[in-house]
Amino acid sequence: MRILVSLAAAAAALAALTTPAHAKPGALGEKGSVLTLSLADALQALPVADESRTGYERSKFRHWVDADKDGCNTRNEVLLAEAVVAPEQGARCKLSGGQWYSPYSNTYVDNPGALDIDHLVPLAESWDSGASAWTPAEREAYANDLAEDRSLIAVTAATNRSKADQDPAEWMPPYQPYHCQYLTDWIATKLR
Numbered sequence: 268m269r270i271l272v273s274l275a276a277a278a279a280a281l282a283a284l285t286t287p288a289h290a291k292p293g294a295l296g297e298k299g300s301v302l303t304l305s306l307a308d309a310l311q312a313l314p315v316a317d318e319s320r321t322g323y324e325r326s327k328f329r330h331w332v333d334a335d336k337d338g339c340n341t342r343n344e345v346l347l348a349e350a351v352v353a354p355e356q357g358a359r360c361k362l363s364g365g366q367w368y369s370p371y372s373n374t375y376v377d378n379p380g381a382l383d384i385d386h387l388v389p390l391a392e393s394w395d396s397g398a399s400a401w402t403p404a405e406r407e408a409y410a411n412d413l414a415e416d417r418s419l420i421a422v423t424a425a426t427n428r429s430k431a432d433q434d435p436a437e438w439m440p441p442y443q444p445y446h447c448q449y450l451t452d453w454i455a456t457k458l459r
Contacts, residue, residue: 302458309454318395327403328390330410341411341419342384348413349421354379370448371426371440383427385420386410387449388456391432396457415459417452 304312331340339347339360346354346362354365362379369376376382390398390410398406412418430438440449 306451306454309458313454313457316396319399320391320395322399323391323394325390327394327406328398328410329403329407330390331384332407332411334411334413341413344413345384345419345421346379346382348416351375367421369422369426370420370445371422371430371442373442373445374423376423381424382421383424385422385427385430387417387420387452389430389432389434392434415456417456418459420452 331342333340337360339356343360343362346365346367347356349367350365351368352364352366354362356362365377365379367376367379367382368374369382371385386393388396393409398409401409409418426441429441435450435453439446
């Protein structure tokens with residue numbers, strides 16, 4: 268938490284957040300409103316409570332669905348959106364070729380199979396912070412959130428697996444120049 272607080276307070280970046288449709292009106296505005304906060308203010312707005320992993324199972328977050336029924340699941344939608352060189356798209360959205368940038372490790376990757384799609388705030392962390400009270404539909408929406416670019420990110424499999432379900436107090440990307448952006452995106456995702 269010390270890392271999070273010190274970098275967040277030092278950052279000059281602003282976090283633009285959209286309050287989710289299922290949120291209750293309150294200090295963060297009406298449902299669907301866009302907020303602009305300093306990173307320090309955004310950090311202060313995060314609720315603080317005891318976390319509980321009781322009852323967590325990854326399977327309670329149905330993910331990699333094809334919500335828009337276009338033949339591409341969430342994983343492939345993220346890969347298509349984040350490609351720096353567009354891949355070829357075959358039958359049933361099979362991707363080949365292309366190139367991606369993994370900001371966690373400052374690496375370019377030419378094989379979509381070498382990438383994982385990271386839930387910036389891991390599913391287990393979201394459970395700890397209140398997703399245990401969400402409906403199955405809300406958990407599915409979070410696990411497949413294409414409405415906010417920060418929620419899901421293509422990264423090398425090795426960095427995603429080293430992160431696992433850790434928060435920024437326990438894990439930071441190996442590429443240090445990305446730390447401020449990572450913390451900004453983490454806080455914005457948690458608030459959203």
